[in-house]
Structures are given as structure tokens and as C-alpha cells.
Amino acid sequence: MSTDPSFVDYVIEQSGLGGRIGFKRMFGEYGIYVDGKVVAFACDNSLFVKGVDATAALTAALPRHPPYPGAKPYPVADEWLDDADRLQALLVSTATALPTPKPKSATRGPRK
Template structure:
């Protein structure tokens, strides 16, 4: 089952991060970005947050499961969707723990 756009819009609204949070469709599901860094995936209308040592305490009580077959288990933050403060804290901590995105290489042969 693919994720509904309304679910993504709810995550964006609940995060309270305004223009800092974006999303991109990926393989029928969505990647969630903060300041250009991938911090989570929305799959089957669930929010899977990327794991990081820096967020271990924030995700300790969250259930874990793979977002798609063959993937490693990720913390599932669905229970935080109605708690804007905790959701925002987790997403920001995850963004701070992720490396800066690699600069995109310019396309060759097109002007």
C-alpha cells in the first residue's frame, strides 16, 4: 500500500518546521528531508526515522520494523505524530546527526 499524500502533509504540519521540512516521492513512497538531509521515510502510512547514535535515547521506546521487505528495522515514530514537540525534537536531532548532503554534479552536455 502506498503512502497517502495527506499523511505526508500531516507529518509536515505536525513537525512545525515550516520551510525546513520537505519531501520527495521515492519508489511509490516518500523521503522526508530537513535542511536537505534525509531524516525519515514514509512507507505504508507510517513514519520510519533514520537511526543514529545521537537519537538512541529519543527512539528507545519506539517500535522498530523494516519500512520495506529486505530493509533493516527502523524506529517507527507513528505514536509521535500527535505530539508536535516530541516529533519536532526527534526530526531535528536526526537531522543534526546526519551528514551534509553531497553536492550534485552538474550535468554534462546540456546548456
């Protein structure tokens, strides 16, 4: 089952992060971005947040499941979707802990 776009809209709205949060379709599901960093995945209408050391205490009680076959288990934050403050704190803490993405280089054609 793939994620319903209304689920992603709900996550974005509940986060209260305005222009800091966005999403991109990937692998048939969605990546959730905060400040340009992938912090979570929306898969099968569930929110899988990247596990980082800085959020281990926040996510300790959350169930862990792989978002897709072959993936490592991620904390599943579905129970926090109706708690905007908690959700926002988790997403921002995760983004803060992740490294800044490397800028994409302009490609001029295939490499030889």
C-alpha cells in the first residue's frame, strides 16, 4: 500500500514548520525534509523518523519498524501526529543532528 498524499499533507501541517518543511516523492513513497535535510519517510501512511543519537531519548518509547523491505528499523512516530509540539521538536532535533547535504554538482553530460 502506498502513502496517501493527504497523509503527507497532514504531517506537514501538524509539524507547524511552515516553509522549513517539505516533501519529495521517492521510491514510490515520500521523503520528509526539514531545512533541506531528509529527516523522515512517509511509507504506508506511517511516519518513520531517522534515528539519530541526538533523538534517542525522544524516540526510546516509539515502536521501530523498517519503512520498506530490506531497510533497518526506524522509530515510527504515528502516535505523535496529533501532538504538534512533540512532533515539531522531534523533526527539528533530527534535522539539527544531521549533516548539511553536499551541494549537487552541475553535470555537463556523461563521464568518459
